[in-house]
Each structure stands twice: as structure tokens, then as C-alpha cells.
Amino acid sequence: IPKVTSELRSTKMPQIEVNFFPEGGNLIENVPTRVAYEVRMSDGENVRAMLHLLHKGKRVETFFPTHEGRGMFSLTGDTLTHNGYSVEIVTKGETFKFELPKVHKRGYGLRVDRTDSILLVRVCRNKETESMPLGVIIACRGNVGYSENIAMGDSLEYHFRVPVTELAEGVNIVTLYDSNGVIVAQREFFVRPRKQQTNMQVHLKNTKVEPYEKVDIDVTLSDNINNSALGSETFSVAVTASKNRQKTYDNR
Numbered sequence: 001i002p003k004v005t006s007e008l009r010s011t012k013m014p015q016i017e018v019n020f021f022p023e024g025g026n027l028i029e030n031v032p033t034r035v036a037y038e039v040r041m042s043d044g045e046n047v048r049a050m051l052h053l054l055h056k057g058k059r060v061e062t063f064f065p066t067h068e069g070r071g072m073f074s075l076t077g078d079t080l081t082h083n084g085y086s087v088e089i090v091t092k093g094e095t096f097k098f099e100l101p102k103v104h105k106r107g108y109g110l111r112v113d114r115t116d117s118i119l120l121v122r123v124c125r126n127k128e129t130e131s132m133p134l135g136v137i138i139a140c141r142g143n144v145g146y147s148e149n150i151a152m153g154d155s156l157e158y159h160f161r162v163p164v165t166e167l168a169e170g171v172n173i174v175t176l177y178d179s180n181g182v183i184v185a186q187r188e189f190f191v192r193p194r195k196q197q198t199n200m201q202v203h204l205k206n207t208k209v210e211p212y213e214k215v216d217i218d219v220t221l222s223d224n225i226n227n228s229a230l231g232s233e234t235f236s237v238a239v240t241a242s243k244n245r246q247k248t249y250d251n252r
Contacts, residue, residue, distance in 0.1 A: 015041065015042045016039065016040075016041055016047060016089065016091065016096050017039070017042055018037060018038065018039045018040075018051075018087065018089065018098050019037065019038045020035055020036075020037050020100060020101050021035065021036040021038075022034075022035050022101060023035070023036070023110065023111055023112070023187060024109050024110030024176075024185035024186065025110075025185050025186055026101070026104050026107050026109075027075070027100070027101055027102070027104065028103070028104050028106070028107040028108070028109050028124075028125070028126060028129075029103055029104065029105055029106075029126055029128070030126040030127070031107075031108075031109040031124050031125065031126055032075065032076050032109070032111075033074070033109055033111075034072055034073070034074050034075075035072065035073055035074070035075060035100075036070070036072045037051065037070065037071055037073070037087075038070045039051070039065065039069040039070075040069055044240075046068040046069035046070070047089075047091055048065050048068070048069055049065070049069070049089050049090065049091040050062055050063070050064055050089070050090060051063045051064075051065075051071065051073070051087050051088075051089055052087060052088040052089070052090070053073065053085065053086075053087055054085065054087065054088055054097075055085055059088070061073070085100050086098060086099050086100060087100065105128055106125075106126065106128050106129040106130075107125070107126075107129060107184065107185075108123060108124065108125050108129065108134070108176060108184045108185050109122075109124040109125070109185065110122070110123060110124075110174065110176055110185035110186070110187050111124070111187075112174055112187050112189050114164065114189065115164075117163065117164055117165070118161050118162070118163060118164065119138075119162040119163075119164055119167065119189075120159060120160075120161050121136070121159060121160055121161075121162070121174060122158070122159040123136070123152070123157065123158045123159070123176060123185075124156060124157045125152065125156055125157075126156065127156070131152045131153060131154065131155075132178060132179065133149065133150070133151060133178070134149070134150040134151075134152070134176055134177065134178060134179075134184070135147070135148070135149050135150065135176075135177050135178075135179075136148050136150060136174065136175065136177075137175050137177075138162065138167060138173070138174050138175075139172065139173055140167065140168035140169075140170055140171065140172045140173070140191075141168070141170065143168065145166060145167045145168055145172070146162050146167065148160060150176075164191060165194075167191050169191050169192065169193045169194060170190070170191060171188055171189075171190055172188065172189055172190070172191055173186060173187070173188050174186065174187045174188075174189070198221055198222070199222050200219065200220070200221055200235070201219070201220040201222075202217060202218070202219055203217070203218040203219075203220075204216075204217055205217075205218070219235075221235075
């Protein structure tokens with residue numbers, strides 16, 4: 001009779017991972033770019049750790065996460081003259097090294113900045129990238145809220161402004177594309193609701209449940225103006241392990 005332990009399988013320990021998100025989608029030589037990053041374990045748990053930018057093995061800058069292992073750093077045009085930069089993360093006495101995404105010889109960069117009232121969009125290229133007719137759209141849930149044709153000519157940068165009030169509330173996507181409709185850069189940003197917001201109260205009748213046990217949840221939706229109940233609304237529900245539970249960015 002085989003031992004019970006013969007059926008056990010070894011479980012790999014979670015490994016640290018880092019994801020890079022260059023603004024616009026790519027790193028381009030001599031084009032200043034902001035890079036968002038997320039550090040987490042392979043099981044989904046976020047890691048709050050310092051991130052060191054290395055050049056030829058030497059630390060040149062240090063960055064700190066702003067929320068749950070997520071942060072942002074900027075790379076200047078001079079920094080992006082070639083590949084070879086990497087990052088180093090030190091956590092719990094261990095050091096991990098990761099390469100940055102590939103730096104492209106040619107391409108377009110896309111930068112989005114906003115205030116409460118104005119959205120500023122910058123389109124940049126380097127001298128090696130041929131100037132060509134471009135188009136840009138800003139869309140939300142498939143509906144285009146703004147569009148413009150771009151002719152950069154000999155300039156390496158083109159920018160335009162859009163009043164935030166002309167854009168839909170929620171996740172908007174800025175898409176830069178060429179004359180063939182091929183996307184060359186893309187950037188998402190969020191427009192907060194300007195009027196009514198929804199308050200949600202959730203009541204779980206039994207806070208201790210067994211696996212696969214049926215659970216009844218009472219959900220009450222109301223607006224934040226006069227606290228009146230709302231009618232038909234759509235929302236999503238996510239179930240996660242308690243150790244990976246995170247507060248939202250504004251702690252709500």
C-alpha cells in the first residue's frame with residue numbers, strides 16, 4: 001500500500017515579478033518617457049519595495065512605489081540612447097534584477113497630462129522617425145469624444161488641449177494612428193464623474209462561510225446627493241483571497 005504522502009506534489013514558492021508600462025506603449029530612443037511599474041509576487045500579492053535604476057550595473061536613481069507596489073519613473077531622452085538599462089529590486093534581504101522593455105530606434109511617444117479642466121496631449125518623435133500624417137481620437141466605451149489630424153512637419157513635438165468637460169466620464173483611451181489605420185501609440189486615462197456618484201452598502205449575513213457554501217449578500221445603492229435609493233444599476237463583484245485584499249487608491 002503506497003504511503004499517503006506519495007500523492008503529495010511539491011509547490012513552487014511565489015516568485016517576485018515586475019511589469020513595466022511605458023506611456024504610449026513603447027520606449028523610443030531620445031524621446032522622454034514616463035514608465036509606470038507594478039511589483040508583485042507570482043501569486044498576486046503586491047510588494048512595496050524600492051526600485052533602483054541601473055546603468056552598466058551601477059545605480060543611477062532610486063524610486064519608491066506610491067501605492068501597493070505600483071509607481072512611476074521618468075526616463076529622459078539622453079537615458080534612452082540605447083538598451084542596457086535595467087532595474088534592481090531589494091526586498092526581504094534578497095535582490096532581484098529585471099531588464100527594461102526594448103528601446104526602439106524609431107517611433108512616436110505619447111504623453112497625457114491633465115488638470116481638473118484641461119487635458120494636454122503631446123505627440124513626440126525622434127530625428128530618425130520620418131514625419132508622416134497621423135490621426136488621434138479620444139474614445140470612451142467605443143464612443144469618440146474628440147478627433148484631430150496631425151501634421152508634425154519638421155517639428156519633433158506636437159501638442160493639443162481638450163476641455164475635460166467635452167469628454168465622457170470613465171476610462172478614456174487616446175489612440176494615435178497612421179494613414180493606414182495602424183495604431184502607433186495608445187494611452188488610457190480616467191475622467192471622474194462630475195455629477196452624481198453612487199454609494200454602495202454591502203451586508204453579508206454570514207461572515208464565516210465554508211467552501212462552495214451559498215452566500216446571500218444584500219446590496220443597497222444610493223446617490224451621494226440626497227441618499228435616495230437608485231433604480232436599475234450595473235456593478236461587478238470580485239472574490240479574492242484575504243491576503244491579497246487591497247484598498248483602492250483613495251482608500252474607499
